[in-house]
Amino acid sequence: MTQIPLETHPLYTTIAPVIQSWYQAPPTPPSHGPTFRDWRWHEGRRRGLTDALTKLSEKDIPGKDLIEHYLRDQYRRLCRPSTLRNSLTAIDQFVSFLKAGGKSQLEEITRDDLGAWIEHEQDRGIKPSTIKMRLRNVNAFLRSLIEAAWISPEVLSKRMIIKLPDALPRAIDPDDLNRLLAVVDSIRDRAMILVLLRTGMRIGELLDTVVADVNLRERRIAIYEAAKTRVGRVVYLSDDARAALQSWLRERESHKLFLFYGQGGYSLSYQAARAILTKYLARAGLLHKGYTLHAFRHTCATELLNAGMRLECVQQLLGHSSIEMTRRYARLTDKTREQEYFRAMAIIERRQGNADQHRDYHLPQTPQAAELLSAYGENLYEHPETVRDLGRCPHRRGNHQEDPPVYRPSSHQGAQGQDHQLPPGRHPRVL
Numbered sequence: 001m002t003q004i005p006l007e008t009h010p011l012y013t014t015i016a017p018v019i020q021s022w023y024q025a026p027p028t029p030p031s032h033g034p035t036f037r038d039w040r041w042h043e044g045r046r047r048g049l050t051d052a053l054t055k056l057s058e059k060d061i062p063g064k065d066l067i068e069h070y071l072r073d074q075y076r077r078l079c080r081p082s083t084l085r086n087s088l089t090a091i092d093q094f095v096s097f098l099k100a101g102g103k104s105q106l107e108e109i110t111r112d113d114l115g116a117w118i119e120h121e122q123d124r125g126i127k128p129s130t131i132k133m134r135l136r137n138v139n140a141f142l143r144s145l146i147e148a149a150w151i152s153p154e155v156l157s158k159r160m161i162i163k164l165p166d167a168l169p170r171a172i173d174p175d176d177l178n179r180l181l182a183v184v185d186s187i188r189d190r191a192m193i194l195v196l197l198r199t200g201m202r203i204g205e206l207l208d209t210v211v212a213d214v215n216l217r218e219r220r221i222a223i224y225e226a227a228k229t230r231v232g233r234v235v236y237l238s239d240d241a242r243a244a245l246q247s248w249l250r251e252r253e254s255h256k257l258f259l260f261y262g263q264g265g266y267s268l269s270y271q272a273a274r275a276i277l278t279k280y281l282a283r284a285g286l287l288h289k290g291y292t293l294h295a296f297r298h299t300c301a302t303e304l305l306n307a308g309m310r311l312e313c314v315q316q317l318l319g320h321s322s323i324e325m326t327r328r329y330a331r332l333t334d335k336t337r338e339q340e341y342f343r344a345m346a347i348i349e350r351r352q353g354n355a356d357q358h359r360d361y362h363l364p365q366t367p368q369a370a371e372l373l374s375a376y377g378e379n380l381y382e383h384p385e386t387v388r389d390l391g392r393c394p395h396r397r398g399n400h401q402e403d404p405p406v407y408r409p410s411s412h413q414g415a416q417g418q419d420h421q422l423p424p425g426r427h428p429r430v431l
Contacts, residue, residue, distance in 0.1 A: 036210070036257065037224065048081020052088045061095045063106035070144050080230075090137035093121070106145065111155050114138070118160065132162040169328055171302040172295050176286050183283040189276050191241075191248035192260055195221075196293065199235035200300035200318050202226075203293040207267050209259045211249070216242060226319045233319045301326070305333035 052071050056064060067088070074084055097117045098109065117138075121131045145151045172180070177197075184190045196206060205223050213222045219237040226233065237245065252261075260268045273293060281287045297318070304314050315326040 041225075044081050045075065045078075048084050049075045051081075052084045055088060056092075059092060061092060061099060062104050063095060066106060066145065066150065067091055067095070067141075070141055073144070086133065087137045087141065090134035091141050093117075093134060094138045107150055109142070109145075109151050109155055111157065114142075114155065114160065118162075128162055128164050132164060135160065135162060166328075168332060169298040169301070170295060171299040171332065172291055176284075176289060176291070177299065179284045180280055180286060180291075183280055187244075187247050187251050188260065189280070191244040192273070192276070193280075193296065194241040194244045195237070196296035197300055198238040198241040200297045200304075201235055202297060202319075203270060203273055207258075207260060207270065207273065210257050211259055214245065214249075214259060216246060216249075223319070231319065231321070233316065235317060298329070301329045302332050305329055306335075 049071065053068060056067060056071070061067075070091075071084055071088065074087060094114075094117050095106070097120055098106075098113060101113070101116075103109070103113070118131065118135065121134070139156060142151065142155055146153050146156065181190075181193070184193060192206065195201065196203065199221060201209075201221070201223065205226065209221060209223070213224070215222070216237070219242055221235050221237065222232070223235065224232045256265045258265070258267045260273075262268045262272055270293075277291070277293055278287070281289070281291060301314055301318055304317070305311070311323060311326055311330060314329070315323050318326060320326045
């Protein structure tokens, strides 16, 4: 594939010599002056800007000069190379969508364009978290255009909020973890997996670790700048992680700076680390589970909380800027809530079991004829033989109430020519 010479582009004449020198030989750390860590930080930033501007020069989108100005402004504000890369990706997606819709100038952007682009990304099946991140980057770019009076403030007059599901962190099942560790046969790979599992480090933090950051005697690793929050912290090594790391330090090439390195001595890439995990997941028959490198971090936090570590300590070890992020793991490991649930459920089941033992499952018996007709007994006295026949049915089982008064029908009327009367509310017992 023929490479386009960058020095011919009018926008990048200042950086073309630097890029061409990189094609010939990669930069090396200086022998004096700034430390390796400082040199690596500044060199990474410069290379991040150069890569972003190089990719921008190869794109056919409107407003390239405004996008370049915004990227350079991010570089001056000490943004990380990943921030520049993510910004360029989001802006490119948005501006390419505008171009496909027939707009050739960024000054033509409206609020409806922003909403239509979000719907377009959703229709493409992009994850909500990715859409939210890209929208945040695009909004930052549009705010810079508003401040420079390139577009109308109405474009961002009202915030567009992408609601994300509050899903549970996904830890690796203990049985799956044992199966995975059983198939790891490389000293380097085992050390990398166990350090991720026992320290809760992000994969980017581990890949940026140099040998000087590791202190086996004090069983700790210093993270001078976190991958997300840019806040330093210290993590600690368990016995098995320390033993695995000692084995790897004895085998690795001692002159390499990075703890886990790839070809040429540079830091091992994320793609290479992901390929290593995929290989062992397939070997253990767990590839369908969808475990990622970040799942080791979730597993570490879950196990620490299960072991009784306080939430504030876990927050410091993981490097969370807010304890609310750490509290997500508490939903997986809340032993108090679990115990309360099973205690209450045991009471419910025991109560239900006792009720089942005393319950009569027979059909209710049909009321006796005498009971059904008792309310109408006074109207049947003129047919005593009928009442006598129906009344021969025994009383309902279990009824030990006092027998009702006996009524003996007479063939003649009383002295006054009237029938015998019973006290109100009393029914006759037929003989």
